[in-house]
Amino acid sequence: MPLRLPARLQKLDCSNNLIRQVTAQDFQGLRNLRHLFLDNNAVSLFEAGALQRCAQLSNLALEQNLLISIPLRLPDTLARLDLKGNDIRDVGEQELKDLKQLQVLNLRNNKISSLDCKVLEYLPRLRHLYLDGNPWNCTCDLLRTRKVLMAKGTDVKGGQCVAPIGSQGESWMSSQKILQQCEDDLSSAERIKEARKKMKTDDFPSVGINVDDDYYDYEID
Numbered sequence: 138m139p140l141r142l143p144a145r146l147q148k149l150d151c152s153n154n155l156i157r158q159v160t161a162q163d164f165q166g167l168r169n170l171r172h173l174f175l176d177n178n179a180v181s182l183f184e185a186g187a188l189q190r191c192a193q194l195s196n197l198a199l200e201q202n203l204l205i206s207i208p209l210r211l212p213d214t215l216a217r218l219d220l221k222g223n224d225i226r227d228v229g230e231q232e233l234k235d236l237k238q239l240q241v242l243n244l245r246n247n248k249i250s251s252l253d254c255k256v257l258e259y260l261p262r263l264r265h266l267y268l269d270g271n272p273w274n275c276t277c278d279l280l281r282t283r284k285v286l287m288a289k290g291t292d293v294k295g296g297q298c299v300a301p302i303g304s305q306g307e308s309w310m311s312s313q314k315i316l317q318q319c320e321d322d323l324s325s326a327e328r329i330k331e332a333r334k335k336m337k338t339d340d341f342p343s344v345g346i347n348v349d350d351d352y353y354d355y356e357i358d
Contacts, residue, residue: 138163148172152198158182159208164191172196176219185209199223200243207232214238221245221267228252234259245295246270254282257289269295275309277319283310 138156142149144166156178164170170191181203188194194212200221207225211218213235225247233239233256240262249271257263266286273279275298286293298304304315 142167145169150174152176152178154178156180158184159187160184161187161189164188167191168193170194174198175202176200178202180204183208188212195238211236217241219243220247223247225249228256230256230259237261239263241265243267244271248272250274250300251276251279252282253278254285257282257285261289263289263291265292265294267294269297271295272299273297273309274300275304275307275312275315279309280316280319286310 138151138159139149146167147169149167149170149172152174153176156175157180159175159180159182161184164187168190171193173188173191173194173196176198177200179202180199183199183204186209188197189210189212191212192214194214195216197211197215197217198219199208200219200223202223204220204223204225207220207228209232211232215236216238218236218239218241221243222245225244226249228244228249230253236259239260242260242263242265245267247270249268250273252268273296293310296308296310298307298309298312298315303318304312307315309315
């Protein structure tokens with residue numbers, strides 16, 4: 138990283154280099170930095186909290202690097218975060234919990250297969266989410282995430298399924314086929330649950346107990 142950068146600097150473009158790590162020491166004194174471009178490097182190590190002193194940073198570009206996870210303790214002022222083309226597999230609460238101002242999140246072309254809807258609770262202002270190019274496993278849990286995104290009014294690009302086999306090529310954000318399958322699975326699960334409940338009632342011993350009463354509402358000496 139460049140040394141002795143001016144404190145008043147608002148935009149720093151270090152893209153297309155061979156930068157391998159990002160540390161807090163690299164950004165000491167850059168309190169006015171708003172836009173940081175580190176795309177097309179070889180960053181595999183990103184120190185937690187490395188950008189905490191960049192108290193006005195709103196735009197961070199980290200696409201086409203070697204990150205295996207979203208950096209921890211990013212500035213809570215970020216409005217745009219670009220992580221396209223890394224090796225990220227998971228999107229966790231810990232990485233995103235402070236990004237209340239984030240409006241654009243680009244996760245294209247990573248290795249993400251699932252997205253917990255709880256993570257989205259930490260992104261109240263998210264307006265654009267880019268998900269294409271990931272190996273999505275389109276379970277019914279992922280459709281719960283879809284409902285949350287639709288309720289938030291988030292514009293979602295991509296989300297093509299690679300698993301299960303019957304859903305390959307479908308988009309989990311728009312596929313009626315997947316939605317119907319999950320509704321059928323839910324109905325089937327509810328029927329099984331009711332059947333099991335009925336079996337327990339039918340098998341309950343009748344000696345000494347009136348099944349018309351609440352069986353737990355009596356005293357035992």
